[in-house]
Amino acid sequence: MSATRSPAQNPNRTLPRWLARFFFQCVEAAQRRIARGSLVGDKPIFDNAQFPWVEALEAQAPAIARELDAVLATPGRLPAFHEISPDVATITQDHQWQTFVFLGYGMRAERNLARCPATAAALDGIPGLRTAFFSILSPGKQIPLHRGPYNGVLRLHLALKVPREREHCWIEVDGQRYAWQANRAVVFDDAYPHQVHNDTDETRVVLFVDFERPCKAPVSWLNRLLLAFAPLTPELQQAKANHERWERDYYAAPTQAATTGTPETPEPPAPAVNPATPDAPADAPSAHTVADERAHS
Template sequence: MTAFSQRIRALLSVLNQRHHQFAITQGERFVRSLERRIGRQSAVGDAAFFDCGQFPWIAELEANWQVIRRELDGVLQSVQALPNFQDISADQLSITQDNRWKTYFFYGYGFKAKQNCDRCPETTRLIEQIPAMKTAFFSILLPHKQIGEHRGPYKGLLRYHLGLKVPQPDACRLRVGQQTRHWQEGCSLVFDDTFPHAAWNDSDEIRVVLFVDFVRPMRFPDAVLNRLMIQLIAWSPYVQSGKERVREWEARSTSAAAPVR
């Protein structure tokens, strides 16, 4: 390759990087511009935390939380082998860089982690009944893990937590906006993660919640626009790379578990 060709390739690489960053920046501005409209057209209101009674499907999850907990206990037997959140979602590096936030994925924007789901069949059955569920996983905070303040990328989704393992409720807390709540085993929280939020496990034990993102109920015709935006998010490199990382982890896990012949 000639020196001229090398310079041309280097220039094209810079231009591509700038175009990619420009597209990301413009996309973020557009999404932010939708947030006020989403808040106004939300069928469940616009708040940091929501009344769980607005979501009838929560009752069955709470009634079966111990069923989910039993499957979780099996997963926790090899907790150190589970991926860190940033190993699956690289953009989480801005809020966590250690090995004390573990994840066990079931679903992510249409992608099913079959190996994980097969291992926890009852949990899978229950989360598959959540209307418009987009993401579901066990979120595992090891002792004394803190997650600094951050915000979610899109207001058209809501976040659900079901407490599964909460050793000391007074030491395990979630702040969303100006409100702080404490997880409790068998109890639910629903919140809007586009409010600045942070989480703490100040106990000496592991804290685990079932973590679900689902489509925010919206009035027509904004419900159609909202689902279109979520589909675009599902097609984004951010989500696609996460799916590939889950697949890679499952492949490594299967290989490690295979008997030596």
């Protein structure tokens, strides 16, 4: 099959290092054109009304949050963000920022999606979707000032778990501070410098999404071309391999049903079984984009 597919369609191929460097040079050069060609403007935080599908996504937040509760039942089995996307280690190296990945630049976590059908259905309604995962921020966790490498995608946070003292749990994008509100979304450009604080004693969780920035043609064509090649970069290939390894171990581990002597429900997924997930970011065409909170990549 790979012989009949272009490099951008074949997720098992990786760009040579020299070509990956050239690719990122193209990404850097394209950003001014993308800012000028943006159909929603160029600013740190956007008005949700510019994205008609956001209201429908917010309406599904309670159903998504119920699936999140099942995922959080065994938090010790969820990976730290930098364990999936190593580039994120530049801004976090502890286990206080965890993820549960659904999609990431050419990678689909099918078993995670099957385990959370309401979330999967909600994601289907997002145009130009590139990355999606639960982003879990522990009490007291702070993510220092950083920026994503590419403005061809925009980021959305749908707040699912918000501390009671929400004014002490916020993201600041280019100096504009936003405190998450339960069941509400915020859209921002993570290519602007941003930082995150959870200065409370409660966990904060958002559905973290990167989607293609709406642009005029022919800038939109250029943007889609760059995004099509992003999954072939060594950074994102490594993140994909890391996640596949974690997912294999996660679903192979003994379940609660097995340890209690009750029959194990076949996976994927079993609600009664409690199997124990980016600023950049970090996601965009680098692992920083996949990694953020990227963190892009």
